[in-house]
Each structure stands twice: as C-alpha cells, then as structure tokens.
Amino acid sequence: MTTLKSKLHDDLTDAIKARDELRSSTLRLTLAAITKEEVAGKEARELSDDEVQKVIAKEAKKRREAAEAFTQGGRTEQAERERQEGELLDAYLPKQMSDDELNAVVAQAVEEARTAGAEGPRAMGAVMKIVNPKVAGKAEGGRVAAAVKKLLAG
Structure with missing residues (x-):
C-alpha cells in the first residue's frame, strides 16, 4: 500500500x-x-x-x-x-463538502446539542465538538464555524 x-x-x-x-x-x-x-x-x-x-x-x-x-x-x-x-x-485532499452538505451536518449537530441542553452562545462549543469529527478534512474550520454561528443565530 x-x-x-x-x-x-x-x-x-x-x-x-x-x-x-x-x-x-x-x-x-x-x-x-x-x-x-x-x-x-x-x-x-x-x-x-x-x-x-x-x-x-x-x-x-x-x-x-x-x-x-x-x-x-x-x-x-x-x-x-x-x-x-x-x-x-x-487534489491530494478529500473532496470538500458543499455548503448544503455542511449545513445539513451542522443542523443535525445543533439539534443534538439542543437536545443535550446546550443553548445560546455556549452551544457553539458543543455543536463544534459534534460537527468537527464528522467533517474532518472535508471542510475548513472557518467555514464550519461560520455555518454553526449562522444556524445558532437563526
């Protein structure tokens, strides 16, 4: 290999x-x-x-x-x-997630975090902990954080 x-x-x-x-x-x-x-x-x-x-x-x-x-x-x-x-x-990296794919993963993580009782600004860390392993290498941290912030604010 x-x-x-x-x-x-x-x-x-x-x-x-x-x-x-x-x-x-x-x-x-x-x-x-x-x-x-x-x-x-x-x-x-x-x-x-x-x-x-x-x-x-x-x-x-x-x-x-x-x-x-x-x-x-x-x-x-x-x-x-x-x-x-x-x-x-x-070209040597895994294909990056589209914004739609990223938003879907983030939305699911926001739900999970809310179910676990994370609300408001504190939810950001909880959501990032759920999202990061799922998108590792497929989306840059800045993109992920922006998507999380947008969904938490929305």
Missing part, C-alpha cells in the same frame, strides 16, 4: 521529469513541511496519512490566504500562482 507521502514523492519525480516547475516547487515545499512536522517534537517519526493530509490542508490554506493578500495588494501574477498551487494541493 502506498502512503500519501510516497505518492507525493512519486508525483514530485514525475513533475521534475516533465519539467513542470509549478508542480515540482509546490510538492517540494509541501514535502519539506511534512518533514519539518516529522522532526518536530522530541522524537522523529513517520506521519500517518491523516497527519500528512492535515499538513497538506494547512499548506493549501496558506496558499489561499496568500492569494487573497496578493489580490488585495494588486499583485495578480503572484495571486494567480498561489491560487494554482492551492488547487494543486487540493
């Missing part, structure tokens, strides 16, 4: 052979982030696919935020490159 990390390595090799600069530099940076994560802490270790996915998600999010910042700063060329790198990384 190939791991996600070895797939990234194989894709990097292919990208280098194909002289695909965007892919190879993006994958190089991502693999460096994974290695950095592996040697962080007291003992070096091999990351699981889930942990590798979290690193990739974090890298993809950085690219989206950078693209946003470059766009606001009027630097469209850099923004476009960051956007392309983000999309490239998204």
Whole structure:
C-alpha cells in the first residue's frame, strides 16, 4: 500500500521529469513541511496519512490566504500562482463538502446539542465538538464555524 507521502514523492519525480516547475516547487515545499512536522517534537517519526493530509490542508490554506493578500495588494501574477498551487494541493485532499452538505451536518449537530441542553452562545462549543469529527478534512474550520454561528443565530 502506498502512503500519501510516497505518492507525493512519486508525483514530485514525475513533475521534475516533465519539467513542470509549478508542480515540482509546490510538492517540494509541501514535502519539506511534512518533514519539518516529522522532526518536530522530541522524537522523529513517520506521519500517518491523516497527519500528512492535515499538513497538506494547512499548506493549501496558506496558499489561499496568500492569494487573497496578493489580490488585495494588486499583485495578480503572484495571486494567480498561489491560487494554482492551492488547487494543486487540493487534489491530494478529500473532496470538500458543499455548503448544503455542511449545513445539513451542522443542523443535525445543533439539534443534538439542543437536545443535550446546550443553548445560546455556549452551544457553539458543543455543536463544534459534534460537527468537527464528522467533517474532518472535508471542510475548513472557518467555514464550519461560520455555518454553526449562522444556524445558532437563526
């Protein structure tokens, strides 16, 4: 069974052979982030696919935020490159939930939390605890929190 990390390595090799600069530099940076994560802490270790996915998600999010910042700063060329790198990384992640799917999960969690007696602003934490494991890797934290807030306010 190939791991996600070895797939990234194989894709990097292919990208280098194909002289695909965007892919190879993006994958190089991502693999460096994974290695950095592996040697962080007291003992070096091999990351699981889930942990590798979290690193990739974090890298993809950085690219989206950078693209946003470059766009606001009027630097469209850099923004476009960051956007392309983000999309490239998204391909290694589970398909993101649509807003409708996310709202359905959140609505169910709000019901569960209310049944358990969580009301008002305090319900936010209770709902997030129910929602997060169900959407892990399929929706960004910011999106999830926004959906929860909207439904709790509504």
